[in-house]
Amino acid sequence: MAVRRGGAVRHFVVDHVGLVPFLLFILFPIYFMLLTAFKTDRELYDLQAIPFWIRDGVSLGHFRHLFFKTNFWRWLANSLVVSFATMAVSVAISILAAYSLARLSFPGARTFGIGVFITYLVPPTLLFLPLTQLVTWLGLIDSLWALVLTYPTFLIPFCTWFLLGYFKVVPREIEECALVDGCSRLGVLFRIVLPVAVPGIVCAMLFAFTLAWNEFLYALTFTNASVTKTVTVGVAAEMIRGDVFHWGGIMAGAVTGALPVVIMYVCFLDYYVVGLTAGSVKG
Amino acid sequence: MRRSARRAETLTGIALVLPALFWVGLLVAYPFGMAIYYSLSNTVISQGGSFVGFANFQALLGDGTFRQALQNSIVFTTVAVAVKTVLGVALALILYRRLRVKRLIRGLVLLPFVIPTALSTLGWLWMYDSLYSVITWTLNRVFLLPVGLGPIEVNWLGSPVLAMTAVIVVNIWRGLPFFAITVLAGLTAIPTEFYEAAEVDGAGRWGRFWHVTYPLLKPVLAVVILFSTIFTFADFNIVYVLTRGGPQEATHLFATLSHALAFESMQLGRGAAVSLFMFPVLVVVVALQLRYLHRDETRYA
Numbered sequence: 001m002a003v004r005r006g007g008a009v010r011h012f013v014v015d016h017v018g019l020v021p022f023l024l025f026i027l028f029p030i031y032f033m034l035l036t037a038f039k040t041d042r043e044l045y046d047l048q049a050i051p052f053w054i055r056d057g058v059s060l061g062h063f064r065h066l067f068f069k070t071n072f073w074r075w076l077a078n079s080l081v082v083s084f085a086t087m088a089v090s091v092a093i094s095i096l097a098a099y100s101l102a103r104l105s106f107p108g109a110r111t112f113g114i115g116v117f118i119t120y121l122v123p124p125t126l127l128f129l130p131l132t133q134l135v136t137w138l139g140l141i142d143s144l145w146a147l148v149l150t151y152p153t154f155l156i157p158f159c160t161w162f163l164l165g166y167f168k169v170v171p172r173e174i175e176e177c178a179l180v181d182g183c184s185r186l187g188v189l190f191r192i193v194l195p196v197a198v199p200g201i202v203c204a205m206l207f208a209f210t211l212a213w214n215e216f217l218y219a220l221t222f223t224n225a226s227v228t229k230t231v232t233v234g235v236a237a238e239m240i241r242g243d244v245f246h247w248g249g250i251m252a253g254a255v256t257g258a259l260p261v262v263i264m265y266v267c268f269l270d271y272y273v274v275g276l277t278a279g280s281v282k283g
Numbered sequence: 284m285r286r287s288a289r290r291a292e293t294l295t296g297i298a299l300v301l302p303a304l305f306w307v308g309l310l311v312a313y314p315f316g317m318a319i320y321y322s323l324s325n326t327v328i329s330q331g332g333s334f335v336g337f338a339n340f341q342a343l344l345g346d347g348t349f350r351q352a353l354q355n356s357i358v359f360t361t362v363a364v365a366v367k368t369v370l371g372v373a374l375a376l377i378l379y380r381r382l383r384v385k386r387l388i389r390g391l392v393l394l395p396f397v398i399p400t401a402l403s404t405l406g407w408l409w410m411y412d413s414l415y416s417v418i419t420w421t422l423n424r425v426f427l428l429p430v431g432l433g434p435i436e437v438n439w440l441g442s443p444v445l446a447m448t449a450v451i452v453v454n455i456w457r458g459l460p461f462f463a464i465t466v467l468a469g470l471t472a473i474p475t476e477f478y479e480a481a482e483v484d485g486a487g488r489w490g491r492f493w494h495v496t497y498p499l500l501k502p503v504l505a506v507v508i509l510f511s512t513i514f515t516f517a518d519f520n521i522v523y524v525l526t527r528g529g530p531q532e533a534t535h536l537f538a539t540l541s542h543a544l545a546f547e548s549m550q551l552g553r554g555a556a557v558s559l560f561m562f563p564v565l566v567v568v569v570a571l572q573l574r575y576l577h578r579d580e581t582r583y584a
Contacts, residue, residue: 127311
């Protein structure tokens with residue numbers, strides 16, 4: 001008995017010890033960002049202070065600066081509007097396209113399917129220059145419309161591809177029964193397939209929102225005025241000015257700017273894992 | 284099926300993909316064509332330009348900065364993807380074991396993937412600070428000073444080799460969760476009977492890994508590596524936030540060089556030509572991916 005117990009303990013230790021360096025590497029930067037946001041400037045720039053915890057007490061000064069002296073709320077609102085709008089449009093369009101590709105046969109369906117997959121692999125860094133010209137030509141520089149228009153270029157291929165895999169595994173039989181009973185194709189999609197596919201759709205929505213919220217390059221190039229920036233660009237480009245870095249304020253901005261997606265992530269953790277393991281997420 | 288029903292199905296099918304086709308065609312295919320046109324012109328931002336053939340590509344191939352970026356891109360992508368693969372498989376194998384608070388650990392591991400890269404990279408920028416770097420502090424206080432060495436000063440982003448290492452480390456940090464969780468899903472899909480059979484045949488830990496885990500994991504690994512290759516190669520955020528391509532162009536990748544040429548030097552044509560150099564890599568990855576996809580289809584058909 002004692003021997004077996006010792007073996008179990010050793011197993012437990014061996015299984016968990018390997019995890020420690022990984023968790024340290026993954027979590028330390030996040031912990032350190034949080035810590036920095038809550039430290040006083042005096043402690044931050046004191047080389048004698050031990051950087052791993054807070055010595056002088058928690059300070060909210062950096063957050064006060066962020067909330068009242070910068071356009072942070074505006075950036076946050078912009079990110080919310082753009083992410084929500086592009087997520088809704090992209091998922092709606094993708095549901096139609098994915099259902100069509102999964103169930104209906106029409107000439108060119110296969111080519112279109114491959115086209116969606118290829119577009120999904122095209123990185124934004126390949127297209128941002130001509131898109132800048134296009135956005136300028138449309139008079140949309142410094143308008144959130146520029147982002148609402150361009151984000152679906154990567155969200156639609158992603159969501160279509162993701163939902164296609166999901167719709168394919170919905171059993172055909174229930175649909176065929178409804179069709180025989182005189183239900184139309186769209187009727188089948190809305191009354192039968194969508195209710196069954198709710199988890200997949202929620203997953204597509206979560207990923208679309210996160211991808212839109214995290215987007216940086218398009219937002220950086222299509223907006224110049226502070227009031228039209230999204231939170232990623234606002235914090236990363238606006239709060240770093242000249243040679244003076246206010247690290248406390250920058251970290252407060254980075255932490256608060258990431259908070260909405262982190263909260264969403266905590267609430268829907270299992271959906272994220274399922275979505276990732278569907279094997280088709282940009283990493 | 285009756286003929287009218289088939290026609291109705293064709294029409295519905297086409298109608299349903301039209302919005303997607305329209306959006307993607309207008310804002311992906313058309314800009315892609317424009318990128319090719321710009322790369323063949325000497326367009327300067329807000330001034331226009333004219334057709335110059337392959338002059339941009341020729342000039343780039345003879346340009347020291349571009350060659351440096353080409354070399355950087357290859358080093359960055361190869362090292363980052365290789366390390367992510369090894370660490371990703373290792374972490375997945377650990378996560379596969381019976382762990383306490385499995386859900387919590389999995390949730391924590393995925394965090395770098397969820398947090399906006401531009402924002403988390405700011406955290407790394409602060410950790411790499413030339414004066415207040417927590418890494419330097421730890422090196423000095425924990426390792427060097429106790430044995431009578433140091434203190435040293437390290438400018439992490441100030442020398443070419445260190446800066447490239449720093450940029451790669453952040454990319455690994457950001458990409459590791461994707462590798463680990465995807466490989467973990469691949470591991471979970473391997474039937475446990477295979478391991479039992481291997482054990483009966485006398486296979487040890489390594490034997491089981493090489494003869495069961497590795498071959499069955501190969502398809503998943505291939506897909507993950509291809510995906511990661513293209514998005515590592517096309518990375519912009521990390522380098523832009525950390526170094527802007529410096530010091531002395533030592534960390535410029537295609538994406539950041541293309542951005543700098545277009546918006547700092549206003550040479551849109553040259554910038555477009557740089558970004559198009561990513562295209563051959565894209566083509567190879569897409570071709571390989573499609574081959575895998577096709578193989579999967581025929582296997583399950």
